[in-house]
Amino acid sequence: MRTLPDYARLVQEAPEEAGALLSDMLISVTQFFRDPEAFETLALEVIAPLFDDVSEEGIRAWVAGCATGEEAYSIAMLFAEEATRRKVRVPIQIFATDLDDDALAVARRGYYPGTIEVDVSDERLQRFFVQEGEGYRIRKEIRDMVLFAAHSVLRDPPFLRLDLISCRNLLIYVERPLQEKLCSLFYYGLRQQRYLFLGSAETADAEQQLFTPMHREARLYQSRAQAPRTLPIIADGASAGRQELRASDAAPGPAGRDASPVVLHEAALEQAAPPSVLVDDAHRILHLSPGAGRFILHSGGVFSGRLSSVVLPELRLDLGHAIERATVRKLPTLTIGVSARVDGMLRRIALNVSPVPSEEGPATHALVLFLDGGPEQDEGDAGDADEAGVGFGRMRSELRSAKEALAVSRAEHELAMQELRAANEELQSINEEYRSTAEELETSKEELQSMNEELHTVNAELKKKLQSISTAHDDLRNLTAATEIGTLFLDRQLGIRMFTPPIADLFNVTDSDIGRPLTDFTNRLRNRAIDADVRRVLDDLTPLEAEIESVDGRWLMMRVRPYRTVEDRIDGAVVTFIDIGSLRNAQSRELESEAKYRLLFDAIDQGFCVIEMMMDDAGKAVDYRFLAVNRAFAEQTGIADAVGRTMREIAPTHEDQWFENYARVAETQVPEQLEGPAAALGRYFEVHAFPFGEPGERQVGVLFQEITERRRAETERQMLTLELSHRVKNTLAVVQALASQTSRNMTSVEQFRTTFIGRLHALARAHDLLLATQWNSADIKKLVETALDVYATAGADAISIKGQQVDLTPKQGLGLSLILHELSTNAAKYGALSTPEGRLSVRWEVMKTDLMHEIVFVWEERGGPVVSPPASRGFGTRLIERASRFEMGGEAELKFEPEGCTMNLCFSVG
Template identity: 30%
Template sequence: MTKKADTPDSDFSNLIHHIQESRGIDFRGYKRTSLERRIRRRMEEVGCDDFTSYHAFLEAHPQEFINLLNTVLINVTSFFRDKDAWEVLRTDVVPRILERKGSTGHIRIWSVGCASGEEPYSLAMLFAEALGTPEFCRRVKIYATDLDEEALNTARHATYAARDVDSVPEPLLERYFERTGNHYVFQRELRKCVIFGRHNVVSDAPISRIDLLICRNLLIYLEADTQNVVLPRLHYALVNDGFLFLGKAETQLARSRMFEPIDLKSRIFTKVPREWRRSQGGGLALAADAHGGRANQQNRLLESIVDNSAAAYLAVNIDGQLIFANAPARRLFDVEENDIGRPFQDLTISYRPAELRSRIEEVRTSGRTVRIEHQPFSRPGIEPTHLTIEVSLLYGRDGKPFATLMSFVNTSRLFLLQQEVDAAQESLETTIEELQSSNEELETTNEELQSTNEELETTNEELQSTNEELETMNEELRSTNEELEVANEEMRRQGEEASEYKQYSESILRSIDAGIIVLDDNMIVRSWNRWSENVWGLRTEEVVGESFLDLDIGLPVLHLRRALHDTLTNRVAAEPLELEAMDRRGRRIDCRIRLSPLLHHKDTYGAVLIIEDVTERTRADAFARYLGRIIGRSLNEVYVLDPATFHFQLVNRGGEAKLGHSLDALRQIALHELMPDIDAVTFGELVAPLLSGEKDEIVFETRIESGHQPARPVEMCMQYFAQEQPPVLVAIAHDTAKRQSIGSFDGRREAASD
């Protein structure tokens, strides 16, 4: 990128005018070469070739103003910069100011071009060391102004890096700074006494009644004409015998008539009081001196300054005549040209906006300045305002007052701000009280948190103990789990066995040649085996869940009601019952029914019916009884013996008669005991083949005793019925004596025939 060598002056002037119109910053008094060099540096950074394009860039990018101001307004500063000069200030100037102000007078200090605040805070430490912090806060006000708003914000925060405070003596650093991390924060009490604000010393009205004014390294950037405007403003701002502290490179005051050097090397000056006069244009100017040409130039400058000031000024001589009114005063109070020279008391301004005649008299009598804050003022054609009025004396070279000066500053905005500040102060006080209350609550909360922390520590210990117990319990659970696995395996095995047993039981029930019916305690059928299905013709699924007494089968179930009720109630088995029934084919059958309670831990859960088909048995029993009757009446001797002891168990009537003993007596006797020819051993050997199954029948002859009768011969026929329960040994005795008699008779008959 190449720069244009010949930039028209009009383009540069238009740019400077645009900056003034947009931001209120007047660079017209700055040295052209320095100002142009810094602006071009910024133009190169944003890529603009000429002032016109940079002008357009500023209009399109308003944020560029901040970067431009940071480039033009070089904020090079530090704490106690040029230590030797500050030492002179501490040892010579500060004591003189304190001596002049006495023990109660207020001290006003102005730091022009304060940048990021190091300079005003250095002043604060200097005076705090001399007065002490409480007295400093009560008596000292430091006004710190600059054009750079960003630098002012930095100054208001009063927070600096470690490298920024290297030049601060260690005792002052410890006393007036608080370290926060890697930064240092200036003491809050002193910071409240430093008032920061944006101010252009070239165009804005100066702050008045200043005891010490510091304007270091600012004038060197201004053109000579601009310096001639600024210096009278600085002169006006200072009180008589006030002090001005400039930078080392600033030599403008070496031959000035407005200031006298206190220490030229350190650039410390004191104000030379000058008389005020009214210029031809109605402005405020210094009286002429021997240097006529120079004085006229300064007078013109002062006249221009006063007329262009935002404040209105009136002056009344010792005779009470109005001798001066600057342009703002003429506009504000409608003062005409012919009012100059008239008695002040005849003018409306003497009593409106405030009673000024008595104030002028008070100032002349006491010699002290009178100040009226925020006086309301209104008149037709202008908006109502609030004015701050100062009435003070003007002194000549001889030190005598020659006029009274009245200044009127529009403080409407300040008044509103003050109201807002008061409201904010009240709100702040309320907030402080709330914060104090919150702080107390926080302290209480902190104590509660400490208590909670202790409880948590106790809980933690308990949890650790619980954890140990849980670990022990875990071991126990692991062991229990293993036992449960073993038990589960055992239960699984038992379940399999139970399943097998159930299948086995069902197989048994199916295989039993009898009907087995299980009822619950309400006589509802719960089990129905295969025999019951085959005999009664009803399947299991048809009867399970049905009332037994309601079943329509060939069995007269109603005849069992009472027996079932007794069994369920008394928990004892009923006597077997025999009933006639009809099977599913209509065949008549005889049933033997046994009822037993179904018990579980002595509680009745139902009943079990066992039904047997005893039709054949009944017939056999009847036939057996029939045979028994025949055998019992038979004259042949029939003995039923115990196969183990051979004792008589049953004997028919013929046997009892022949043997001559009762049945009870015979049951105590073995058969071989009635055989005199056979002993027990021989008898056992005789019947052994029969008992072993080798023979079905044995027949032998012997003698048998009959009561008190001689033994009689008999033929004994014996059979063993092993299949009977219990097994029995049956013996049939035939009396052979009669057979022999018959044989003898037959022999005799045959012999007779022969």
Template identity: 30%
Template sequence: MTSAEINPEFENLLIYLRQNRGFDFTGYKRSTLMRRVQKRMQSFNIEKFEEYLDFLEVHPEEFNYLFNTILINVTAFFRDSSAWEYIAEQILPNLIRNKKTSDQIRIWSAGCASGEEAYTLAMLMAEMLGADEFRQRVKIYATDVDEDALNQARLAVYSAKDIQTVPDELRQKYFEVAGKCYVFRPDLRRSVIFGRHDLLQDAPISRLDLLVSRNTLMYFNSETQGRILARFHFGLNDNGYLFLGKAEMLLMHSNLFTPLDLKNRIFTKISSVNIRDRLLIMANSVDEESSSRLSRHLRLRDMGFDTAPIAQLVIDINGTLIMMNEQARSLFALSTKDLARPFQDLELSYRPVELRSLIEQAYTERRPITLTNVERHLSNTETQYLDVQITPLQETDTSFLGVSIAFGDVTRYIKLQEALQRSQQELETTNEELQSTNEELETTNEELQSTNEELETTNEELQSTNEELETMNEELQSTNEELQTINYELSDRTTELNRTNIFLISILRSLQTGIVVIDSSFKILIWNYMVEDLWGLRTDEVLGQSIFSLDIGLPVEQLRSPIRESLSGKKLFQEMILNATNRRGRQIKCYLAITPLLGIEMQGAVLMMADVERVNSMISTQDMESRRHQD
């Protein structure tokens, strides 16, 4: 990554994620990683990485959503079917032929996401071996850094859409129907082991016959890919296979793997020449005198190595133990029978410290790795402390021959240091105790004097407290009486208000004219039944709405100016006749009168409206009734 590509704010965000959540994304390709993070930031309209870091500090639940966005879990059963056909027809049969019938078959699905590819491997192996032999011999390790995806994979429950790519014969044989979902067979599911594993930080799974990591490497930069591939190389057996995704070529790492079928991304491991082979070639290429001299030099070197005062081991590039001195044999209970054994088979490879991953780190970083004060618990319940140094053995052509591991026993120095620290702490503790004792004696005398004074004042305080309590009781009694009086007044006011509301409603119902009351924001406060009959809108539909937002047959926009004049007090009474359409769709002449609300604190206006023809008809009817009574 060039300096031009470095974004300090983004790098600070990655450091924060590593320190607070243990996810190390620093090895991912920056362009892809920034694009995924920015996609999540867009959900909150955040533009700067610094602001998003602040958002994460305030909202810790956002971490899960961010990781789900970054960790692209794209997978499927039998994805890239042609590659899986090659695996089923060529790789797996050859893998089984190279094994004894009692040997275990170990497969690793790295970056397994929700488990589809791991179960694909399980189905293919079960088809070749049969269910019983599959359960006895096959272990499929499926790992990922996404806990949510792993939880889904452990359930082994998939939808009908998820298993569309599974052939019908395999679907019926290896899946059980549970409602609308399909569940992978539980008896075979036990051979698929899911676990969280970080390809950059955790030790690789070893003794593998097949390693499947499809479209996982492409998210990492070239340097990180090299570190991961070195771990893959360590984990695979010499005749093991590496199965990658169609976007991964390994053109830059041809010293570790060679393509077996580049089209389908199948690779085999390149086994390096160990140091014993090199010495044998050297010995066969010289004459007898030189061979004798070389033999003496080798014996001298072996004696010097064997009598070294610290324990030492030499492990070749293939992970085989080829040398150990007397101190190492004595310290770790090793014998000459352990020579030529795979180092990973020895207890020393993982106890008292995991050495296999440290060896890979020394190869990858091309430098010695040193550990200090490593604790080793002995059988007699004693603890031994060791300084461990792992040094890569490199030839002039930059290739590695193996590593040397040295163990220095520093138990005596650690115990001496601990004893000195304990003595110093005891002295400090004693001084502190003496000082605190003197201070306690001084304070005790002061406390005794003050106690007498406090006892005298306590009596006075108790007496005043009783007086205060009596006063508070009287105040509470008075307050209760006041609250009762207020409750009676509120009850009377509520009764009066209810009576007034009933009276007002009766008046509005008795009027034969439409009445609309609005506030200063033109929102409707009262809408009587005559207005409902005129325009066809119920009271509950219009209350709180602006009169100018109503879709009725009255041209309300023509009322805007008159209403404003009424609200401002410029005109106390306005009347007009407007052409309108009533709720029945009939054209009418609408009489309209506008007056402001008077005599109250709230500002508003009263609109009276009526159908002119209906009013005239009512007047004519009343006149006729009046004449009839006179006659």
């Protein structure tokens, strides 16, 4: 595989081939971006927080090495989904860059083959793609978010003020130093505490001062807030390689015999010349000589690369002025020796700062030389008069140096003031010329603007009139077409002005007949003189309406009205014909339906009435009035002439619960099935109440049936059921006694007898519980308590029963009773209930759904004898499985663990 060093070499030798090489590398990289887990993590931990803190510019992202655009569009889809979820509109701009113009052209088209169905979900396909032919095209709303451009991360400056940079699987193709510089470049383009998204084989851990990891598996990093923000200089790979090669070739060997004079000269300068530092116009250190480190002393706090901030404190002020003078004014500066403490010793240091010329433009660099003037003795060490004299002389020298520096500063200040004064005068002169030119242009502009406003006003008036006329014409044409009403416009002499298309079905007229009298044409109306009707309306100005029939059997509503102008002047008549055949048919069907309804209303055997609720000031139902009743109403209730009367008038002692029930139906608009006595009428009714009419009318329809005799029959049936139950249990007791006496002396039969009797008892208990609910349901908790009641003597806490009340079907109740009997007898013989230390836990959980209740029933034994799985499935195990599947409608799982037996039963209850 070719790498970026190959690319660096080709940049110099064959630029076109170098661009194709890097593009091929980036296209191969994008084949690995389909990482759903990483992109889901990106959506949760990066894109969602970005919407919480959106700047005024919106959200800005950069996808470096986008190739044919799949990765850029995927990130745009994630932004669109988050914006839709939050129901907000945020400006989103994604810069997608690459070197290959052909790949960028494919990305801009946004058209991909049908094979993307494997990688893209159906939901996103429908939302973000439009199928065209055998492929899919990205929708315009996503393509508008992404701006594709040709760009090189190695040569071109980065995008700025970014919230997210995605550079997946590009850093693995460059060497480590270049990776670090690219990370610095990405940090420079990001806002503080924004995000970097790398590929699965890449990392930014080497630049921990710039980025902190957020999610290592997804390769998500966040930029630090306090890191220095400088734009790194990324040298061309080929030139850097050649520089390293020349440096290695030119380095002197160990013997130094074969070294060239140039190399010897450079080595001698390095040893004899003073320490030096190369800085730029921002005071940033670009290069240090080996001995310059003696004069560097960084203070505490955030790291800084500015030489004027990290040099010895005594030198910082003079050095800052000297660098400014060298880089801005291109003047060298030599400072008089300053006392500074170097390596713990007080020394005299002088600074020589010179501008570095550049062929490409003005000087933007400076060379700083540190001149060491030798040690200087502290004043505290002076022991005699000679040493004091030396100190006095040094002070005089320093004062002289300060005066010279002050004089130089004054001269520079005066020179700068003169230059500024001259520049200011030139600017004032130019400003005066510009002002006079601007005034002339302003005068011309005002004249043109005045003329333009006049033309604009006239044009706007004409355009408005034309638009109103066009709108009125369109409205009239669409109105006549939409209503499908035949309309005939006539003048005062009954001449035809205009007509709509349906008129051609009634009168033998065409567009060429405009202006001819209506009397010249025949019509298809039966026994109707239209001209006489129009003249009568024009005479008395009274509109006319009449139902007429056409010769083909259609019924029409004819309306004749005067034609009024804008000035309210009568200038003819307007005749309209509306087809009312469907209306007449509907009225006929309504009459027939009403007759059938009334016949059915009076023919049913059940009583039916419509009532209107009567409320007091507090909103409580106090009475209701009968609005309509059928024939069976009087037979069921014994009340005659109920329409128009209230229930309190008919039966003052009528139960209040009926008023409350009917009021609830009228309020909630939900039908209810009711049943109860009407003591005032001496009868028992089954009632179906439902809302009737509009909700605000508080009307209720009541369909009822007297069930006094049925209630009496149900009471008698219940007594017979109890008697039958008693007889069945007596019969079972007789069968039990006979079975016991017959097989008393037989070992195998004894075992059968015990098992058989226990199961009969279980069925009997379940039968009792079902009988209590009239064989409608069985309470699961009562079934469990009844089955384990006989083992309650084992201890107060030996058996634990937990679960909410659930009603099972009769079939499920019998099946669960058999299962509980098998498990409890096994626990009493061999399991947790066979020892005092044993514990039995029976619990169930109910998970409600829309239609069903899912129940998980758990039988768990602990603390009993050690349990070993049976060698074969016995009859009890098969009985549990069969009862679970066929009676319970679920599945049971038995586990024979050393700690005890466990059964998990899952089933549903409707």
